[in-house]
Amino acid sequence: MxxxxxxxxxxxxxxxxxxxxxxxxxxxxxxxxxxxxxxxxxxxxxxxxxxxxxxxxxxxxxxxxxxxxxxxxxxxxxxxxxxxxxxxxxxxxxxxxxxxxxxxxxxxxxxxxxxxxxxxxxAGPAPVTGFPRRRRYLLMLALLALVLYWWGAQKTSIPSLDPAGPGDAVSPGLGAPDVASRLTVGMDDEQARRILGEPDGEHAARWDYGPSWVEFRCGKVIGWYSSPLRPLRVSEENAHAAAAEVPHC
Known part of the structure; x- marks a missing residue:
């Protein structure tokens, strides 16, 4: 060699x-x-x-x-x-x-x-000790999306002081006061006016609504007549308080 x-x-x-x-x-x-x-x-x-x-x-x-x-x-x-x-x-x-x-x-x-x-x-390629740049970028986007979602959920769960703001309206029957929508015996004249509206003719003892009418005594409803030609917002067409229920002024 x-x-x-x-x-x-x-x-x-x-x-x-x-x-x-x-x-x-x-x-x-x-x-x-x-x-x-x-x-x-x-x-x-x-x-x-x-x-x-x-x-x-x-x-x-x-x-x-x-x-x-x-x-x-x-x-x-x-x-x-x-x-x-x-x-x-x-x-x-x-x-x-x-x-x-x-x-x-x-x-x-x-x-x-x-x-x-x-x-x-x-020894082969060096081991990967961290996320590649693309994976780190996607991870940051995912974390940002989670933070924004959490922040939005917190914002909508806190009631706003603005009456017109979303989520602040109270649905009927959920904490709202029970307001009468029909005339009843014993109701005062202010409630009657709010339900029936302004009468065509108003007297101390009687309000006229066309052919219908409502009777008062001492400012309280004691009876009415609801004509089919102009029905009133009442529970029945005719009502009259019993003598024991009529208030004394």
């Missing part, structure tokens, strides 16, 4: 095994290149090691093109549909007099190619 096809050494260099995915393989290569690059600020440069890594990486890709799997893998290693196998460029080993502009471009290339925040790809 030549030094360029020592795939065991390649996997050890990248910290992977032969059964890894192509996505992990490419990302591990990017990370290791930047660690070995002369412009890396945290590790000393190792140009010879970087050159050997490039050769082993190229040999591994060539093996994948020929066999559909990475060297040493027991099953095919598919390439993601949205990424061609040649999408990861090789990093040329710079000369000792590398310029700062090259270092800046290399760091930008690393930021674009690396997963965000160094998330471990094998």
């Amino acid at each position: 030549s030094d360029d096809t020592d795939f065991v050494a390649l996997y050890n260099e990248l910290g992977l095994d032969a059964e890894c995915s192509m996505l992990h393989f490419k990302h591990a290569y990017r990370r290791r290149v930047m660690q070995l690059h002369p412009d890396h600020q945290r590790h000393p440069a190792d140009i010879s090691r970087l050159q050997r890594l490039n050769r082993m990486y190229a040999a591994a890709l060539e093996f994948h093109r020929a066999h559909g799997r990475l060297p040493g893998a027991s099953r095919p290693t598919p390439v993601p549909e949205d990424e061609a196998i040649d999408a990861v460029p090789f990093v040329d080993v710079p000369s000792p007099g590398v310029t700062p502009a090259f270092a800046a471009s290399a760091r930008a290339w690393t930021r674009e190619s690396e997963p965000a925040n160094d998330v471990d790809i094998e």
